[in-house]
Amino acid sequence: MTATIYDVAREAGVSMATVSRVLNDTAVVKEETKKRVLEAIAKLSYRPNAVARGLASKRTKTIGVIVPDVSAGFMAELVRGIEDVARMYNYHIILCNSDGMVQKEIDLVGTMWEKQVDGIIFMSPRLRSEHIDTFEEAQLPIVLCRTDDPERRIPCVNIDNRQAARDVVDFLSAKGRTAIGFVGAAGNESAITSERKEGYIAAMNDHGYEPIFIDTAKEDYNSALLAVRTHFAIERCDALLGANDEMAVAALHACYDAGLKVPQDMMVVGFDNTKLTQMTRPELTTVAQPMYDYGAVAMRFLTKLLRDEPVSTYTVILPHQIIERTSTTTHVKR
Amino acid sequence: MTATIYDVAREAGVSMATVSRVLNDTAVVKEETKKRVLEAIAKLSYRPNAVARGLASKRTKTIGVIVPDVSAGFMAELVRGIEDVARMYNYHIILCNSDGMVQKEIDLVGTMWEKQVDGIIFMSPRLRSEHIDTFEEAQLPIVLCRTDDPERRIPCVNIDNRQAARDVVDFLSAKGRTAIGFVGAAGNESAITSERKEGYIAAMNDHGYEPIFIDTAKEDYNSALLAVRTHFAIERCDALLGANDEMAVAALHACYDAGLKVPQDMMVVGFDNTKLTQMTRPELTTVAQPMYDYGAVAMRFLTKLLRDEPVSTYTVILPHQIIERTSTTTHVKR
DNA sequence: ATGAAAGCGCTAACAA
DNA sequence: TTGTTAGCGCTTTCAT
Numbered sequence: 001m002t003a004t005i006y007d008v009a010r011e012a013g014v015s016m017a018t019v020s021r022v023l024n025d026t027a028v029v030k031e032e033t034k035k036r037v038l039e040a041i042a043k044l045s046y047r048p049n050a051v052a053r054g055l056a057s058k059r060t061k062t063i064g065v066i067v068p069d070v071s072a073g074f075m076a077e078l079v080r081g082i083e084d085v086a087r088m089y090n091y092h093i094i095l096c097n098s099d100g101m102v103q104k105e106i107d108l109v110g111t112m113w114e115k116q117v118d119g120i121i122f123m124s125p126r127l128r129s130e131h132i133d134t135f136e137e138a139q140l141p142i143v144l145c146r147t148d149d150p151e152r153r154i155p156c157v158n159i160d161n162r163q164a165a166r167d168v169v170d171f172l173s174a175k176g177r178t179a180i181g182f183v184g185a186a187g188n189e190s191a192i193t194s195e196r197k198e199g200y201i202a203a204m205n206d207h208g209y210e211p212i213f214i215d216t217a218k219e220d221y222n223s224a225l226l227a228v229r230t231h232f233a234i235e236r237c238d239a240l241l242g243a244n245d246e247m248a249v250a251a252l253h254a255c256y257d258a259g260l261k262v263p264q265d266m267m268v269v270g271f272d273n274t275k276l277t278q279m280t281r282p283e284l285t286t287v288a289q290p291m292y293d294y295g296a297v298a299m300r301f302l303t304k305l306l307r308d309e310p311v312s313t314y315t316v317i318l319p320h321q322i323i324e325r326t327s328t329t330t331h332v333k334r
Numbered sequence: 335m336t337a338t339i340y341d342v343a344r345e346a347g348v349s350m351a352t353v354s355r356v357l358n359d360t361a362v363v364k365e366e367t368k369k370r371v372l373e374a375i376a377k378l379s380y381r382p383n384a385v386a387r388g389l390a391s392k393r394t395k396t397i398g399v400i401v402p403d404v405s406a407g408f409m410a411e412l413v414r415g416i417e418d419v420a421r422m423y424n425y426h427i428i429l430c431n432s433d434g435m436v437q438k439e440i441d442l443v444g445t446m447w448e449k450q451v452d453g454i455i456f457m458s459p460r461l462r463s464e465h466i467d468t469f470e471e472a473q474l475p476i477v478l479c480r481t482d483d484p485e486r487r488i489p490c491v492n493i494d495n496r497q498a499a500r501d502v503v504d505f506l507s508a509k510g511r512t513a514i515g516f517v518g519a520a521g522n523e524s525a526i527t528s529e530r531k532e533g534y535i536a537a538m539n540d541h542g543y544e545p546i547f548i549d550t551a552k553e554d555y556n557s558a559l560l561a562v563r564t565h566f567a568i569e570r571c572d573a574l575l576g577a578n579d580e581m582a583v584a585a586l587h588a589c590y591d592a593g594l595k596v597p598q599d600m601m602v603v604g605f606d607n608t609k610l611t612q613m614t615r616p617e618l619t620t621v622a623q624p625m626y627d628y629g630a631v632a633m634r635f636l637t638k639l640l641r642d643e644p645v646s647t648y649t650v651i652l653p654h655q656i657i658e659r660t661s662t663t664t665h666v667k668r
Numbered sequence: 669a670t671g672a673a674a675g676c677g678c679t680a681a682c683a684a
Numbered sequence: 685t686t687g688t689t690a691g692c693g694c695t696t697t698c699a700t
Contacts, residue, residue, distance in 0.1 A: 280613065
């Protein structure tokens with residue numbers, strides 16, 4: 001396993017160029033010669049050194065994946081989607097966590113350049129102009145994933161979060177609910193939450209309902225639990241929309257703790273269709289985002305960029321869908 | 335950003351060897367020369383090419399991480415632990431999913447060799463002799479993580495799953511429970527589940543209780559839900575121990591669906607202390623495994639191997655701990 | 669303290 | 685169809 005291409009060439013009685021040719025199928029090699037080369041490769045347990053290959057060819061078959069935190073929510077599913085498609089196209093991924101910090105994200109792009117990755121899939125809670133500058137400097141194919149570029153300069157795969165939030169309000173309105181609260185972090189929320197909130201506000205206005213904000217300190221379970229518990233002093237909602245599933249589950253549990261019945265007294269809806277939604281009682285109605293597909297589609301998109309395949313648009317919008325579960329069913333069976 | 339070390343050398347009026355020296359701090363360079371080099375680097379926005387560096391030095395500062403599935407359970411936390419420590423020591427990780435399939439795992443080790451990684455962190459549901467052979471062939475430093483090598487030949491970080499299961503049985507016994515069921519996949523279970531089951535059986539025998547097995551088809555939520563529902567026809571348990579949290583939550587919900595009260599009628603305990611445990615009602619008592627630490631410690635261990643630092647033992651056992659929540663509290667407050 | 673030069677293992681013209 | 689030969693951008697002896 002430590003033989004070089006030169007050893008193989010000698011063993012097979014050919015030049016290293018020929019070995020390279022059969023290895024990469026980059027030119028026609030006589031059937032018999034090819035056979036000899038293959039035998040030599042097997043005999044020596046030869047494996048090509050990808051680093052040398054990368055240096056010579058200037059392509060490493062490696063792509064950089066920059067995420068805020070793999071261990072958060074369903075990021076791992078997304079990464080899995082990336083990795084599956086990457087491998088399909090014979091790429092490997094270098095995974096980095098940025099914690100959503102701008103400076104780290106920027107440094108990481110530089111490091112990825114040093115590693116000579118062929119491209120980058122980039123996720124961030126909110127895209128700044130510094131990011132764009134860095135991308136341009138790096139001169140690398142980049143696809144944004146679940147990260148909105150308001151000015152649509154960078155290739156990007158996303159869902160329509162505004163429309164999704166509108167859909168939920170319509171859905172709850174159709175069930176007779178009018179006092180729908182939005183549970184989300186105020187101020188320092190992610191771009192995605194902002195969009196959902198915008199859609200929510202627009203829809204509430206369209207229906208003539210007054211928006212109700214249950215503001216949380218952060219975008220996590222405990223902050224949401226606390227916020228909803230506090231809010232219950234007011235008791236004027238008949239439905240809650242969480243900025244994501246984790247926060248919606250917190251809302252669900254705050255209701256449980258307060259003795260409120262879901263869905264009778266309060267309907268609850270989340271976002272993202274994480275595994276969580278099926279692991280609560282009642283189960284959580286949610287807006288399904290194709291987590292795995294996010295990654296898979298983004299990576300597929302990147303391969304197109306890398307192969308100079310034509311792409312019709314730089315912004316891919318994935319479909320979303322409301323998945324109804326028992327946290328909103330009007331007629332409870334049990 | 336596309337200048338080479340040679341450009342920097344010329345700009346600074348020194349040889350490339352000197353640039354390399356200041357870059358790597360590998361020999362003493364006169365303060366003034368160093369300054370000139372640093373200025374040239376800044377002026378040209380020079381960044382070293384890690385691939386060329388890897389080829390020349392035979393060290394890539396990259397380690398391969400082979401996991402069954404990042405998106406499963408808490409694997410992502412573990413990977414995060416690896417990545418954090420890796421970066422601390424200036425390494426990057428190439429992440430690969432094997433789906434726990436032996437052939438894929440073996441192929442992956444080969445590919446990691448091709449990529450010239452400096453070491454591998456390896457996770458698998460069950461270690462076979464084929465794995466060991468591959469490891470030896472690859473001649474790479476390897477650390478097993480949450481993966482038992484029964485013969486203790488490969489460095490490994492783990493917890494004592496047998497003891498953990500014993501502890502749970504003791505814990506439930508102290509609460510007066512005697513008909514404790516074990517919810518786990520039979521036959522094709524992971525090595526970890528096997529160990530937990532062994533510990534469970536041993537403890538049950540020690541107490542003079544009869545072991546009760548609720549066998550599931552697979553190690554997941556739905557299989558466990560189905561199995562526990564079926565088992566309830568018999569109705570002879572007063573406590574259930576899930577092979578992991580996901581299965582324990584399924585047991586919890588099967589109880590809910592059957593109208594059984596937890597913890598009064600049935601206590602439920604899980605394994606792993608995933609986020610899930612706090613997102614159920616009642617909240618789930620569980621055995622905490624340090625997910626993040628698994629990865630962090632394994633990576634730290636690997637750095638020791640890579641730097642030839644002395645290691646006292648090849649098997650690191652991490653501590654476990656029962657976290658009591660409301661699924662087993664005798665006096666329920668509400 | 670610095671420079672010259674030989675690789676590292678491969679790809680990719682260019683020849684033949 | 686196959687071989688020769690430059691590199692790719694860096695590290696690392698070995699001199700000086």
